[in-house]
Amino acid sequence: MTTCIEAVWDGIEAIVLDAVGTLIEPVPTVAEVYASAARRQGVDLDREVVRTRFAQSFRDDENEENLEALATDEPTESIRWRRIVSSVLPELPEPDRAFEELWEHFGRPDSWCCFPDVGPSLALLRAMGLPIAIASNFDGRLRTVLAGLPELAACDPQLIISSEVGYRKPHPAFYQAICECLGQRPETLLMIGDDPENDVLGACRAGLRGVWLDRRGRGNGGSMRGVAGLGDLVAHLCV
Template identity: 35%
Template sequence: MALAAVIFDLDGTLFDHSTASISAVRAWVESLGRTSSPDLEAAWFDAEERHFRDWCDGLITFTEQRRRRLREVLPLLQQPVGDDAALDRLFADGYLHAYRQAWCAYTDVADCLLAVERSGLRTAVLTNGTVEQQNAKIQAIGLAGRVGPVLTAEELGAAKPAPAAFAAACDRLDVCPSSALYVGDDYEVDVLGARAAGLRAVLIDRAGTGPANEADRMGSLLELAARLT
């Protein structure tokens, strides 16, 4: 079946979450009078991954996954762990403020989207996140109106890699799954999840650390143009 739509992941695909997060952690730690380190940053990202997944799985609230990150990392900084209200203020005024200051798109995004626009294909973003934050990212990095609807796990009530999330994106675009191509950086969540739901999928693997046996991979979004015909 001919390709009708391209659906993008957001964080790690269009939006440079890694760079923004590292910058935010370092700025936040410095604001506490401490110095960041590779071990501290690894602990932060490990906590982020585990607790965010619990939110995606419906086990905790979005706010609670933020609190749990702080509860794990603050003792490593010899900082007190306050009550929920104190943790919420600390996250918002510290890490989240710095994170927002560092939001940016990858440098290959603009040309990639131009190629997709010229192809006449429909587009959307399917992301595991909240409506408010993910749309704010799209706006901040200049992609509002250029990537079709932004569909979030919060809005859909289903998170990738659940087939329902991918099916909802195809329904919104009014395309069959087999005529949609999903582009994402997480092999299991994005690529295998999309394929299990009947979509085509390509891995964006900028660091070259993806599975060696995955043939359909790109080192840059600039390579997507060759897959649109």
């Protein structure tokens, strides 16, 4: 699959952006925060070990071929993240304590920052009159996080959150909720995100257009081409 960036804007009426990895990233990193939680319980873990464990646990949890397994709500997300924390930090004597600390940490705006190109890109889109939505596999904490980040609060985006929709990406119901929220037909919406399956392929299967934001320039091992940053993508709107 390839993406023609020059043509992707034709007929677009609104922009839909993923959150984590697309607009925001955790600071410090997930591995650093998890390792710190372990140290508070007397367990010293190498950050690279934690990073590898988290990536595997998150990948295993995301890779569900059964669409109904993507059903979610606020309690389900809490259970899901408790399971991930236990998988990443099995050595801890008090896993519930670690979960509570981590849940609270990642629900605070000061635990996240926007990528440098986010503010200018969103300001340009807003100036052009394009409605902006943020659509994320997350829970209600995301509202607090985004409200505390000036670059995002300034564009007053519509929020579509999986725990509120009832399904996580790439379930078709998630993308349907996006269309309903924005009052637009699928083909008039452009979904931008860092996850090839959730933000591009899933969106395209639901009739939206999708562009892959490959911030790390790693490629996906296939024919999908990405853009390196939001600025690169938005710049084509001005050509």
